[in-house]
Amino acid sequence: MTEEQIAAIVRKAFLETLVESPGDTGDDDNPAGVFKSPRSQAAIQEMIDAGKKLWQRQYVDGNGGNLSYRITDKFVLCTPTLRSKGDLTFDDFSLIDLENVQLYGTRPQTSEIKLHLEIYKTVPEARAVIHCHPPYATAYAIAGILPPSNLIPEQEVFIGPMAMAPYETPGTWEFARTVVPFVKTHNTVLLINHGIVCWADSITHAEWFVEVVDTYCKTALIARQINPELPQIPPDKVLDLLSIKKKMGLPDARFEEAEKHSALPHVASSHMQLAEEESSVTHHNALPTDLEAKAAKVTAEIVRLLNEGQKSS
Numbered sequence: 001m002t003e004e005q006i007a008a009i010v011r012k013a014f015l016e017t018l019v020e021s022p023g024d025t026g027d028d029d030n031p032a033g034v035f036k037s038p039r040s041q042a043a044i045q046e047m048i049d050a051g052k053k054l055w056q057r058q059y060v061d062g063n064g065g066n067l068s069y070r071i072t073d074k075f076v077l078c079t080p081t082l083r084s085k086g087d088l089t090f091d092d093f094s095l096i097d098l099e100n101v102q103l104y105g106t107r108p109q110t111s112e113i114k115l116h117l118e119i120y121k122t123v124p125e126a127r128a129v130i131h132c133h134p135p136y137a138t139a140y141a142i143a144g145i146l147p148p149s150n151l152i153p154e155q156e157v158f159i160g161p162m163a164m165a166p167y168e169t170p171g172t173w174e175f176a177r178t179v180v181p182f183v184k185t186h187n188t189v190l191l192i193n194h195g196i197v198c199w200a201d202s203i204t205h206a207e208w209f210v211e212v213v214d215t216y217c218k219t220a221l222i223a224r225q226i227n228p229e230l231p232q233i234p235p236d237k238v239l240d241l242l243s244i245k246k247k248m249g250l251p252d253a254r255f256e257e258a259e260k261h262s263a264l265p266h267v268a269s270s271h272m273q274l275a276e277e278e279s280s281v282t283h284h285n286a287l288p289t290d291l292e293a294k295a296a297k298v299t300a301e302i303v304r305l306l307n308e309g310q311k312s313s
């Protein structure tokens with residue numbers, strides 16, 4: 001066995017002791033244990049940071065907008081009602097199940113969380129959801145018009161053509177279900193007369209998508225004032241972008257049609273790979289920095305002792 005293999009086994013054993021330690025029972029059915037676990041605390045910190053970015057960019061006005069993280073298959077961490085997303089603290093968050101029953105936390109969850117829950121139930125890959133009202137994307141949503149497609153590569157790769165969900169009263173299950181027909185093939189949906197919703201594999205990425213979409217809508221609006229007939233990315237080059245997108249595991253309503261005609265070429269690699277980006281929660285093996293340092297120290301010590309043992313035997 002190589003030193004690397006031994007180190008991997010030791011690290012795994014150390015992680016298992018962590019999961020069994022108080023505050024993280026490793027029992028995914030225990031709401032208090034799940035809420036206090038290092039992964040939940042890291043997820044909450046990620047939501048606090050994303051909330052600040054959304055507020056600074058003026059995507060969440062007043063108490064508007066909401067964020068959530070599916071932390072286990074059954075449990076979701078979410079933001080509370082009546083709180084600015086720029087001022088969130090750890091005590092604001094609660095843990096709920098997929099039927100919107102609050103299991104841990106003292107502040108009532110946002111009523112719009114039902115929208116998030118319907119997305120989690122429909123799309124297993126969705127781990128994080130952000131709903132907000134960014135002005136330019138919301139302007140298209142209240143105008144009832146989808147922005148033009150194929151103008152900027154980043155938009156096509158990360159988002160692609162958006163869908164428009166019909167209007168329903170916010171906070172109701174009827175409202176929540178309006179997005180269900182679209183979310184398997186779209187990570188971003190415009191909510192007519194309301195705002196937008198984005199899902200991703202982490203809150204960090206969902207927040208990126210909000211930024212990409214709103215900037216795209218703003219740029220398209222300005223560009224159309226300069227030239228009403230905007231030049232589009234050529235169709236064969238759009239296929240290149242779709243190929244990159246497929247490799248990144250992002251959804252797109254155009255995949256089915258492109259695959260029917262075997263039109264998706266293979267693209268070896270791209271600088272825009274989400275997989276290379278670090279998110280504290282997406283990588284289930286990743287630990288908070290202090291624990292990572294502890295794990296490295298314990299691993300090194302055990303490998304040293306094993307090596308000594310081997311020499312003396």
Ligand SMILES: [Zn+2]
Binds near residue numbers: 112131170194
């Ligand atoms: Zn809203």
